[in-house]
Amino acid sequence: MPELPEVETTRRGIAPAITGKRVTAVVVRDHRLRWPVPADLQERLQGQRCQAVDRRGKYLLLRFPSGTLLMHLGMSGSLRTVPPATAVLKHDHIDLVFDDSLALRLRDPRRFGAVLWAGENPSEHALLASLGPEPLTTDFSALHLYQLSRGRSAAVKSFIMDNATVVGVGNIYASESLYLAGIRPTRPAGKLTRNDCERLYTAIVNVLTAAIEQGGTTLRDFAAADGQPGYFAQKLNVYGREGEACHACSTPIKALRIGQRAAYYCAACQR
């Protein structure tokens, strides 16, 4: 399930492989993603050189002279760099072929991902315009969490998973961050103290940073551009560990549903 660390791992994998290379072919085998893949992708990209691969939240931004290609991995998407002749498997929906020698191949079984053309000012694109701060930059802070949460009754877990609060925190890292911060996921966001927000801020930054260092979390589908899994799953404290012992106090981890999503926490360590 690609969250920020998985998308960043993907970015780091594909950027050196395609930056500076020219698109020689675009193959769209299935245009039915979250939104239809633009029919004019080939003519927009043909002959264009990829200038950079950036990331905004969980979106990858492939920069070309004529504009930016937005890619989102949804929940089951992955990007690999493969020789163009590599056998196509089920769910391999799109190839961007570079210099006739390398294909950037999008695989997405559940098709929740997106590939969209954003033009020359992608930050003005509707999908990017209202995103909150990047968690690993100085745009994000404890004060931001504190101020934005005032008067909010939603559970803090829903609050930090909202991309308007901060980008990149999905279901796994939300539970992990709240565990590290010692905060129950059900707490109304508006009841967080300044100190809570300090600990939550630090926890989010630390957990995302550590996950990137491990190449992300592979539970089932996720793989980096070279096909390798991420190893952060070995470091999870609460996610998916219902009934297992808390690493700190041995209390069995509890699970519940918040906003139709599984949440995991230690009732002893988190208040």
Place this chain on the structure above:
DNA sequence: CCCGATTCCTGTAGGC
């Protein structure tokens, strides 16, 4: 504005 529920999709796991 805010918030919770619904929706999209397919593979997998669990129950019987």
Place this chain on the structure above:
DNA sequence: TGCCTACAGGAATCGG
């Protein structure tokens, strides 16, 4: 073994 159902979740969208 096979069939059925529930569940996984990013995030837009909708209804209250």
